[in-house]
Amino acid sequence: MQIEVKNKKQDFFAVITDVDIKNISNTNFVKIKQTLETYGVVVLKNQNINDNQQIEFSRKFGDLEKALEHDKLEGIQDEITRISNVDQHNNILPVDSKKVIYDRGNRSWHSDSSYKSIPSKFSILSSREIPDQGGGTEYIDARYALETWNKKKHKPSLEDLKQQICQHSIVYSRMVNTGDIFDESYKNKMPFVKQRLIRTHPFTQRSAFYVGSHCSHIVGWDIEISRKLIKEINDWIMNSGEIIHHKWSNKEIVMWDNRRVLHRGTYFDESSARRIMHRTTVAGDMPSYKESVKL
DSSP: OEEEEEETTTTEEEEEESOOGGGOOHHHHHHHHHHHHHHSEEEEOSOOOOHHHHHHHHGGGSOBOOOOGGGOOTTSOTTOEEEESBOTTSOBOOTTSHHHHHHHGGGSOBOTTTTSSSOOSEEEEEEEEOOSSOOOEEEEEHHHHHHTGGGSSSOOOHHHHTTOEEEEOHHHHHHHHTOSOSOHHHHHHSOOEEEESEEEOTTTOOEEEOOSTTEEEETTSOHHHHHHHHHHHHHHHHHHSOOEEEOOOSSOEEEEETTTEEEEEOOOOTTTOOOEEEEEEEOOSSOGGGSOOOO
C-alpha cells in the first residue's frame, strides 16, 4: 500500500494506491484509518465497488447515518446518500427540479451533518459516473486555519472563542445558498442544533474551527455580530491554507474527516452532463458541545 501526501506543510490530503477495499486486511484497514485521521482527506484510487461493498467497508469505521429524504433514491439502501442529477429511470433531471436545486447547495463550503445533534466523523464518497468537465470536489484544512489564526489582525483570541457554542441548520444554509426550498413539515423536523465553534480531534489532539455554511450564529451573541465573525472565520479558512481541488476519476473513493475538513462540490453542466456520486457517512459518538477543547 503506497501513501503519498499532497500537502506536507499542513499534513493534509493523502492518496493511497495498491489497495482493494473489497479484500482488505485488518492491517491495511488500520493504516487507512490512521491516514485519514492524520491527514484529513484520503483518496483511494481504482475502487470498482457497488453499494453493498461500500457499506460493508464503511461500517468498519463505525455506525452509519441514514440518508436524508432529499438524498434518497427508490431502490437503494438507506445508508447511501445519492448526490446526482440522474433519476431512478437513468434520465438527467431538469435543472429546475427540487433535487438538482437541493444538491446545488453542496457548492458552499460545509462539514457534512454538522446540522445533526450528533455530527458525523467521516464521509466516504464513491464516484459512479462523472462529467468530462467540472463536477470536482474542493477541500480546505480548518485545523491549519485555527493554528495560524494568531497571524490575523483584529481578531478575538482563541481563548475567547474556545468555549463558544454555535447553532447549525441545513434549513438555514439552504435558505442562504439555494433559497426557501423546504416545506414547513421538513423545517420542523430539522431544528437548529448546538455545535462547538472549536473542536479537538480525539486522535491527533489538535484543534480545528468547526463552522462552514450550516453554521448560523453563536449562542448568546447578537446574531448579526456573530454571523459577521463566523464569516470572518470561514474566509480565513479559505485564505490561510491551500485549497486542494480534486478532479475525480471513475471508480474512485475519497474519504474525509468532517471534524477537521470543509469541502464543496464544483460547477458542472447539469443540463447535459451526468454525475452520480454515492456517499456513506460514519456517525459521530456524541454532541460536539459535550466534547472538551484543547488549544
